[in-house]
Structure formats: C-alpha cells, structure tokens
C-alpha cells in the first residue's frame with residue numbers, strides 16, 4: 001500500500017497499509033474534484049470491499065470542507081466495508097447519539113437521553129476505556145435558594161498513549177460572535193489553529209519500534225487532527241483509532257438565562273462546549289458517564305418519558321483533577337498504556353503528559369480553586385485567607401453564630417457578596433459541633449482544599465471547659481473528616497495540629513517525637529492528629545497534620561501571653577496602666593510569625609503525597625525573655641511592671657518547646673522569614689499605636705483610663 005505524506009489537503013488518509021487503523025473508513029487519497037460538478041472523489045486504500053475503488057461525494061454536498069459556509073453539510077467518505085460517501089453536518093448534532101449539549105443533556109450510545117449535572121468546578125470522566133479516557137470539566141452556577149448547580153461542560157481532556165489533548169471553551173465575560181473562544185492544547189501547550197487554508201492542525205505520533213509486533217499492528221500510527229468546521233468556535237477533532245468529535249463553543253444567551261431561570265451573575269458568558277462523539281473500537285467494559293451507555297446489554301436506569309431523566313454516578317466518575325485518570329470506576333491507566341513503549345521515548349511522553357497537568361491558568365478546566373476554612377475569623381484563618389486570595393483561590397469560611405461580631409480580622413478582606421464578580425471570600429454559618437452543618441457546606445461548595453483551623457485554642461481555658469474543648473477540637477475534626485470523606489469531590493484536608501501535643505517530651509521535638517499531652521486541649525489535639533492519620537490510611541483521604549509551634553502576630557488573641565504582654569507594653573508606655581499580672585515566666589516556647597506559618601499549611605496540600613510536618617523556627621525563648629525584648633524595645637524595665645499571679649499558672653505546664661522542622665524545610669522548601677526580635681517589634685509597634693488611640697478616647701472620657709486588658 002502507498003503512503004502519502006502530502007500535506008496540501010489531498011492524499012491524506014491514514015496512509016498505512018498494514019496497520020488496520022481506524023479508520024479504514026478514512027484510509028483514502030483525495031482526488032481532484034470532477035470538473036463538471038465539483039464533487040470530490042476518494043481513492044480508497046483500505047483493504048476489503050473498497051480497496052482501490054473510487055467513490056464520489058454526493059451532489060448535495062460535493063466538498064469535504066465546504067469553504068464558503070462551513071455550516072453546510074460536508075462530505076464524509078467511508079472506505080471501510082460500507083464503501084460510501086455521506087452528507088453530514090460538521091457541527092455537533094445535539095439530538096444524535098453520543099452528544100453532550102446544553103446544561104448538559106446527554107444522548108447515550110443506547111439512544112437514551114439523560115441529564116448529568118455533576119457539580120460546578122467538578123471534573124468527571126465521560127469515557128474511560130482500555131485505550132483512552134475523556135474527562136470533562138464542569139462550570140456552573142447555583143442561584144440563591146437552589147439545592148443544585150446548573151452546570152455546563154467547559155473543557156474536555158482526551159488522554160491516550162501518555163498524551164493529553166485538551167479542547168476547551170475559554171472563559172468569556174461578554175460573548176461576541178467575532179471572538180474565537182475555542183482553545184486546543186496538545187501536551188500542555190496551546191495549539192495555534194490556522195484559520196486559513198485547510199484550517200487544520202495535525203500531529204502524527206512516533207511509530208513504535210517493532211519490539212512488540214502485535215501491539216503495533218493493533219495500535220498503528222496515530223494521528224491527531226483538529227480542523228475548524230467554521231471560521232471560529234467549532235472544530236472536528238480526530239484521534240485516529242479512538243474517537244472523532246464535533247465540538248462547538250457556545251455562550252449562555254440572555255434569552256436562555258431568562259427561559260431557564262438560571263439567574264446567572266453578570267460578567268460571565270458561561271462559554272461551554274456542545275459536542276458529539278463517534279467512538280472507534282470501544283471495549284465491552286467501557287465506563288464513564290457517557291461511555292457506560294455504549295456497553296452491550298446496557299440498561300439505562302433513567303426513566304423514559306420523564307422530562308428530565310437524571311443520571312447519577314457523580315461518585316463513580318468524579319476525578320480529583322481535570323487531568324487525573326483516577327475515579328472509582330475508571331478503567332484507563334496511563335502507566336499500563338505507556339509501558340509497552342518504554343524503549344522508544346515513551347517515558348519522555350509520559351513526562352510531557354504529566355507536565356500537561358500544569359495547564360496554564362487561563363485555560364479552562366483548571367479554574368479557580370476553592371478552599372474551605374474553619375476558624376477563618378481567627379489569627380491563622382485571616383492570614384491564610386489573605387494568602388489564598390493572593391493565589392487566586394475562592395475562599396469560603398465557616399463561622400460560629402455569636403451575638404457579637406467577631407470578624408474584625410477579616411474586615412479588610414470583606415466584599416459584599418452582592419458584588420458577585422469581586423467577592424471571593426464568603427462566610428457561612430456552621431459549627432464544628434454540628435456535623436450536619438459541616439456536611440452541608442462541604443457537599444455544597446465542593447472545595448479543593450479544606451483547612452481545619454477552628455478550635456477552643458486556649459490551653460489554660462481547656463482545664464475550665466474540658467468537655468467542650470474535646471468536642472470541638474477532637475470530635476469536631478472527626479466530623480469534618482467524615483464530611484470530607486463522604487463528599488463527591490476528593491478534597492485535600494489540613495488539620496491544625498499543635499506543638500502542645502509533645503507536652504513533656506523534651507526538645508527538640510520532631511514528627512517522630514512521642515506525644516505526651518499536658519492539658520485537655522493537647523490531648524484533644526492528639527486525638528485529632530490520629531483521626532487525620534487514620535482517615536489517610538483507612539480511606540486514602542489526602543489529609544495532612546501541620547504540627548505548628550507557637551505562632552504569633554499583631555492579630556494574636558489578647559489572652560495569649562505574647563499579645564497580653566505587647567498590649568500591656570503599649571498601654572504602660574502611654575500611661576494607661578502600670579502593671580501586668582502573669583503566671584509562669586520560665587516556660588520556653590518556639591515563637592514564629594503566623595503569616596509565615598500559613599504558607600506551610602498550603603504547601604503541605606500541594607505535595608504529591610499527604611504527610612505530617614513540624615513547622616517551627618527552631619529557636620526557643622522563655623516568657624521572661626519575651627518580656628525583656630518587648631519592654632526593652634520601648635525603653636522600659638519589665639521587672640518594674642510585672643506581678644506574678646498564681647491564677648495564671650496551669651495545673652500542668654509544658655516547660656519547653658523547640659521544634660525540629662528539618663522535614664518541612666527539606667520537603668516543602670519552607671522556612672520562616674520573620675525572626676524573634678522582628679516579631680516582638682512588629683507586635684509592640686502595633687500595640688503602641690492602639691494604645692495611642694485608646695489614650696485619645698480615655699482623655700476625652702470615652703473609656704476608663706485604668707481599664708486592664
């Protein structure tokens with residue numbers, strides 16, 4: 001058989017004589033059109049009935065790629081046993097077999113129509129078979145008061161032979177028909193799809209080296225072709241031997257918005273894909289939301305005749321990320337596919353495919369990440385929120401109902417939620433003691449990352465309210481882990497552990513040091529630590545423990561010793577008080593800056609594997625040394641102001657904490673940026689400022705001048 005490498009639009013076909021490539025059907029040479037009628041002709045190379053026969057395009061559709069108006073039907077040749085040409089639309093037929101259109105409505109391989117909403121921001125496998133997998137990224141919107149998302153498919157990833165082809169609708173704020181919102185990526189790099197000439201992009205993949213001859217005959221040489229079927233926003237995508245897809249990018253129009261009552265927010269046209277698939281050689285085991293409907297003997301569970309027959313399967317086909325091949329029922333394995341090629345550069349391909357997971361941010365399918373934070377109103381919650389917003393995350397925080405506003409640490413980040421385009425931090429009522437509230441928010445928000453920072457975090461107070469402390473700190477973590485485990489989306493989980501867990505274990509303390517908790521708080525944190533490890537080991541939840549040593553900041557609560565001291569320093573300096581009552585001054589702590597520590601939390605969740613990490617400065621100071629530094633900074637002698645009050649001694653004390661954070665420094669590349677003297681200064685500077693303001697109020701008689709913090 002011949003092979004034709006001519007690139008001018010003629011004489012393409014798959015061109016291999018021996019490998020019975022897909023498409024025997026497209027195994028042809030295109031001949032010059034008949035001069036009288038303009039009908040294009042095909043010289044069939046495929047072995048079988050059509051071998052060396054010429055077939056003409058029908059008169060109604062004389063061209064393969066009608067140029068003037070690409071919306072008209074095109075001519076398709078089938079050189080397999082059918083030996084015929086047909087006229088077909090070159091755009092998806094949303095009523096045809098294998099179509100996925102609208103919000104999304106499917107027509108399966110069995111001809112049954114069904115809806116599958118998935119979840120906004122979610123990724124689901126549409127097809128998973130032995131030789132390839134097709135994943136879809138869903139976008140969407142949930143209007144106030146509705147229990148489910150409206151969703152659309154924004155992008156597709158076809159993963160095969162350790163390559164990744166992504167076809168996507170670019171996010172568009174306001175739709176304009178003159179825009180081309182179609183994006184195509186090949187192994188992570190955007191493809192420049194020509195608009196002129198044949199308006200197509202082709203990639204022939206390297207041939208196998210002949211080692212496993214059976215395999216090669218089966219697979220043959222693959223070719224990937226993307227050809228525009230209109231001037232913009234639509235294409236026919238072929239991965240020879242596996243699949244052909246007609247794809248079109250469309251927006252949600254104002255009219256549709258009204259008709260379906262989507263109540264879409266302004267500033268997003270929700271550009272998405274309409275598509276129709278034609279599969280070649282699916283196996284009988286094929287899986288996926290759409291793939292399963294192609295299995296022989298498949299009986300659709302959806303009710304015929306119902307207006308919106310819903311197909312479930314979110315749990316079976318949900319993926320941890322857009323380019324992942326892992327879902328509960330997925331059968332395609334990247335590793336297996338690549339192994340037969342290990343001698344001819346397949347490893348390189350595999351690497352490229354993995355590199356493709358670094359899809360540029362502007363490319364749909366890898367949209368803004370969603371984080372859910374408990375304890376968002378606390379010191380760490382506010383720093384973490386700032387950090388994640390800076391990284392482009394959408395941040396949701398769970399807050400407890402309180403008769404007083406307790407969101408002051410977040411005020412500078414708050415944007416009214418009515419400003420939907422700008423509000424990227426949202427607060428919701430929930431409580432770690434209320435499992436149903438946690439479950440509801442995890443299910444509703446489908447976060448990528450969950451940070452459990454909420455706690456009754458005061459060690460001394462935990463001796464006063466031990467039950468409550470255990471319930472929130474230990475069982476609360478368990479409740480949240482359970483919500484994460486049961487969520488349809490595999491969120492990554494961060495547990496705020498504490499150096500208090502080491503208790504009386506002497507320093508330096510590392511991940512391998514034994515825990516010996518010395519308070520109800522610390523014992524509860526140990527339980528939460530082990531729940532987290534257990535959920536990782538038992539259920540495969542990506543769950544990390546951050547064992548953070550004391551971390552402080554100007555936002556630290558005023559009844560923790562560092563802030564209690566710096567507040568007093570400011571007020572004493574301004575003459576608003578004279579004394580400060582403290583407990584044990586010989587306790588030593590490894591004090592770092594909270595802003596540095598939240599970065600380590602995030603880093604833990606970006607690793608390939610979940611693990612536990614100590615986060616510390618590796619420097620320890622006593623309370624007395626802190627006093628010296630803080631009072632000394634404003635020229636005061638702490639000894640003239642400190643009064644020891646036995647009330648502040650604890651029933652059991654943790655004498656000395658000093659972390660060994662070498663694992664975090666090595667594995668995460670983390671290290672603290674703020675040292676002890678800078679931390680003290682930063683806190684005193686702010687508290688002197690606050691005291692100045694208080695003095696103005698006190699002088700004017702608005703507050704009691706002698707009030708102690």
Ligand SMILES: Nc1nc2c(ncn2[C@@H]2O[C@H](COP(=O)(O)OP(=O)(O)O[C@H]3O[C@H](CO)[C@@H](O)[C@H](O)[C@@H]3O)[C@@H](O)[C@H]2O)c(=O)[nH]1
Nearest residue numbers: 457459498499500549550559560561562582583584587648
């Ligand atoms: N709070 C407080 N502590 C005092 C006082 N006087 C002396 N201290 C001593 O100062 C040390 C530090 O106390 P805190 O600042 O309350 O922090 P902590 O008990 O070490 O716990 C903090 O760090 C943990 C991480 O190791 C956190 O897990 C915990 O939630 C909290 O943030 C303790 O040894 C405490 O006995 C006082 O008047 N108030």
